[in-house]
Amino acid sequence: MNTEFSAGKFWTPIIQAYLDGHTALPSYMGLEPEGFSLVCHYFQITPPAAFSHQHPQRLLLSDLAGLRQSERQDLITLLNQYRNPEDSFSSQMTTVLSFACLGTQHLWHDIGMPERPLLTQLFGFYYPELRAMNNRNMRWKRFLYRQLCTTGGDYVCRSPSCETCSSFAECFEVEESASQHTSASQHQGMM
Template identity: 50%
Template sequence: MMDKVIQEYWQPILESYQRGETALPLYMGLNQNGYETLLLAMGLESVTLPLEVESKLQLRLELLNMRIGELEELERLLVESLEPSIAFGNEMVTVLASACLGNQHLWRDLGMPERPRLTALFRDYFPSLHVSNNKNMRWKRFLYRQLCENGGDYVCRSPSCEECASYFECFETP
């Protein structure tokens, strides 16, 4: 399972991050030591990022720090569903919550090659959330809807998704 976790999930995230193609902040939301430990465990070396990429990552970190309460709520939600035996679970909680603060679909903000891989990541890392998303709602919207239903300060625009004008923006159609 460890090789699958690295190959399927962490490798594309790390490679996209190092190319500056994610919405992740400096060190992917981890501290520098945690980031370097993750790279070492994956058999990757830390690369020197181009100055413009590093500047962009630093700015994202500053923006993330302005939304720290939201980040912490996302992390709590993810931790509650985290599969305890999966490798690098706490790191994934931090990275995934950080990516949620981006402006695109979560799989893009995270640096995944396609949405189905993100769905598989939820199945393996966060099984109860995966099961709860039984209507295939887009993951970022689903997480924020969970926060809303748990009494967070997030606006749920419709009492019922099926009645909402934005239904097709939220749900992936087969």
């Protein structure tokens, strides 16, 4: 498997969505400026000359993320527990994902993916054990927070059993074709 091509399949849409202002990511996608530059250089993406990481929306997202640092650290710890260390950018992906989880919409949308199936592939590439654990196709953000809940975190799990939960249909999704999914997801609510 060509790792560079596989990783670029995920990084390219995320970086481009960030540059276009279509993510819930803070300045530099949550990375250090040098880390952001390295990722862009490696995947051959050059930000426009007029691009500014200091856009008010990105700065606000940075400030809000600072208020949820403990939660983000819990997400990093969870993701690192299952991270594939063989990819040279897996640590950076963990950082970016942890910030995207703080957004208010579906994770695939908050991180800048064009569709949910690509996010599922990302988890298979960077976090293969987590991907395998999500064998019922639970929406990724809910899945991650459910993992935090079951490991004794301070996160509220609304139901002891998914089958008895009133939000069952919101959490689990049958994979659809990309065009059906994209169209349907535009009409869905948050998370």
